[in-house]
Amino acid sequence: MPEIHLLSGGTLLPDWSGAGSVADGAVAWSGETILAVGPREELERRHPDAVRHQARGGWIAPGLINAHHHIYSALATGLDPGLTIDGFGQCLDRLWWRLDRAHDEASIRQSARLTSLRCALAGCTTLVDHHASPACIEGSLDWLAEELETAGLSALLCYEATDRNGHAGALAGLRESRRFRDSVRANGRFRGLLGLHAAFTLGDDTLAAAARLAEDGGIHVHVAEDRLDGEICRGRDGQGPLERLESAGLLGAASWIAHGTHLDEAGLDLLARRGALLVHNPESNANTQVGRLDLRAVRRAGVDVALGTDGMSSCLLSALRCAFLLHRQGEGDSAGGWQDCTGLLEGARQRLARLFGQPAYGQLVAGAPADLIVLDMPAAPPPTAGNLIAQLVFGQVPPRVRHTVARGRWLVDHFEACGLDPHRLAAEIRPVREVLWLRFHKLGAGTSYLGPEPGAAGGRPE
Ligand SMILES: [Zn+2]
The missing domain is CATH 3.20.20.140 (Metal-dependent hydrolases)
Structure with missing residues (x-):
C-alpha cells in the first residue's frame, strides 16, 4: 500500500459551501484517494505513521x-x-x-x-x-x-x-x-x-x-x-x-x-x-x-x-x-x-x-480524489455558509495558495511550484511564443463569417 499522508494544522472545509468546517482539522490520503477527514487528533490517532504536512493555520479545502x-x-x-x-x-x-x-x-x-x-x-x-x-x-x-x-x-x-x-x-x-x-x-x-x-x-x-x-x-x-x-x-x-x-x-x-x-x-x-x-x-x-x-x-x-x-x-x-x-x-x-x-x-x-463516476468529486470526504489546497487566511474567523464569500473577496485578496495537491501529488508546496519549473518553462516558451506571434501577424483578419465589415455595402450596422 502507498504511504499515507496527513495534512493538518488548519481549518478544514469539506466543500466550498462554507458549512461544516472543522477548526483544527486534517485530511489523510493514500495514493490518489482521500482516506479520511476530520479533527486532527482523531486522524493522528488513526494514522500514527503517516507522512505529516503542515497547513500553518490556513484553510484546507477542495482543489x-x-x-x-x-x-x-x-x-x-x-x-x-x-x-x-x-x-x-x-x-x-x-x-x-x-x-x-x-x-x-x-x-x-x-x-x-x-x-x-x-x-x-x-x-x-x-x-x-x-x-x-x-x-x-x-x-x-x-x-x-x-x-x-x-x-x-x-x-x-x-x-x-x-x-x-x-x-x-x-x-x-x-x-x-x-x-x-x-x-x-x-x-x-x-x-x-x-x-x-x-x-x-x-x-x-x-x-x-x-x-x-x-x-x-x-x-x-x-x-x-x-x-x-x-x-x-x-x-x-x-x-x-x-x-x-x-x-x-x-x-x-x-x-x-x-x-x-x-x-x-x-x-x-x-x-x-x-x-x-x-x-x-x-x-x-x-x-x-x-x-x-x-x-x-x-x-x-x-x-x-x-x-x-x-x-x-x-x-x-x-x-x-x-x-x-x-x-x-x-x-x-x-x-x-x-x-x-x-x-x-x-x-x-x-x-x-x-x-x-466519482460521487464526491470536488469535496474533501473519504473516497474522493485527493485534490486539495491550503489557502493562507491570516487571522480569519471560522468560515461559515454566511461569511465564506466575504472572507474570500474582502480578506487576503486573492488568498495565497500555500499548497496544491492533485490526485495525491504535490504540485505547490509552501507557495513554490514543485512540478513544473517556472524558470525552465520560461526558457522553453520564449522561442515557441516568438514563432507563434510571427505566424499570428502574418494571418489576416476580416473573416467572412461575421459578414462584411461595419459600414461596407450590405455590412453589419455599426
Ligand atoms: Zn470562452
Whole structure:
C-alpha cells in the first residue's frame, strides 16, 4: 500500500459551501484517494505513521474547479494584435480567431504547460477547457491531456467546432471531440464533451452532425456572450442561439453553456428545464464589455451556475471577487449579493461527479480524489455558509495558495511550484511564443463569417 499522508494544522472545509468546517482539522490520503477527514487528533490517532504536512493555520479545502477556460490563449499575454479592436466581433476576428489559427503542436503544448503552472499556483486542480487550433485539429486534445497529466491536473476537454474555417473544419472539430471523449471514458483524470464554438458560427448541417454525436446534450458551447450571437442567428432564420441549439436537440442535463450574458427570462427558464449548467465568466465579460450576467435572474430561474475564467487568467478566486463586485454594482445593492454568489465555486462539482463516476468529486470526504489546497487566511474567523464569500473577496485578496495537491501529488508546496519549473518553462516558451506571434501577424483578419465589415455595402450596422 502507498504511504499515507496527513495534512493538518488548519481549518478544514469539506466543500466550498462554507458549512461544516472543522477548526483544527486534517485530511489523510493514500495514493490518489482521500482516506479520511476530520479533527486532527482523531486522524493522528488513526494514522500514527503517516507522512505529516503542515497547513500553518490556513484553510484546507477542495482543489478549485475552473468551469470554462481556454488553454490556447495562454501565450497571448502581451501580444499586440497590430490592429485596433472595437467591439466583440473585432476582438474575435482580430485577436482570438487569428491566434487559434496560428497554433501548432509546440505552441499548444507550451500553452498547456503554462496554464498548468498557473492553475497549480492558483489552487485549481480541475479545469474545463474549450480548445481551438484550426491548423492542427486531429490529436490536439491528446496533446493537451498529455501535458496536463504530466503537470498533475485533471480536465474535461473538448474541441470547439466551427464553420468559420469551412464545413470540413467543423466536421474535423466534431470528430476530434468525439475521438477524445470516447478514448477517455475509463480514464481517471480526463473526460470529454462535444465542443461547439457558438451558434452564430455554426451552420445547420454542423448542428445536425453534432446532435448525432452528442450524448444527453453533452456539449460545451458559448451562448449569447455578446448581442452579436443573437443578432447574427436571428438574422439568418429568426431563431436565437439557444433556440437553435434546442431545435437541433442539443440541450440537456450534460450541456455546458458558457456566458449566457444576453439570455432573457425564457432562455434562462429553458436552461433550467433542460438541467443545463451555465458558466459565469465575469472578468471576461468585463474585459470584452459584452454586458453583465444577471446572477439574480439566473438564481430566480433555478439555473445551475458555475464559475470560469474564459482564458483571462487561471485564478478562480479573482474571478469570484470580480463576480461579486460586478453583481453588487449592477444590482445597486450595497449590503446584499452574498446569496447570489454563494455556490459559484461548487457549481460544476456534481456534473463532474457524474462524468467521472466519482460521487464526491470536488469535496474533501473519504473516497474522493485527493485534490486539495491550503489557502493562507491570516487571522480569519471560522468560515461559515454566511461569511465564506466575504472572507474570500474582502480578506487576503486573492488568498495565497500555500499548497496544491492533485490526485495525491504535490504540485505547490509552501507557495513554490514543485512540478513544473517556472524558470525552465520560461526558457522553453520564449522561442515557441516568438514563432507563434510571427505566424499570428502574418494571418489576416476580416473573416467572412461575421459578414462584411461595419459600414461596407450590405455590412453589419455599426
Ligand atoms: Zn470562452
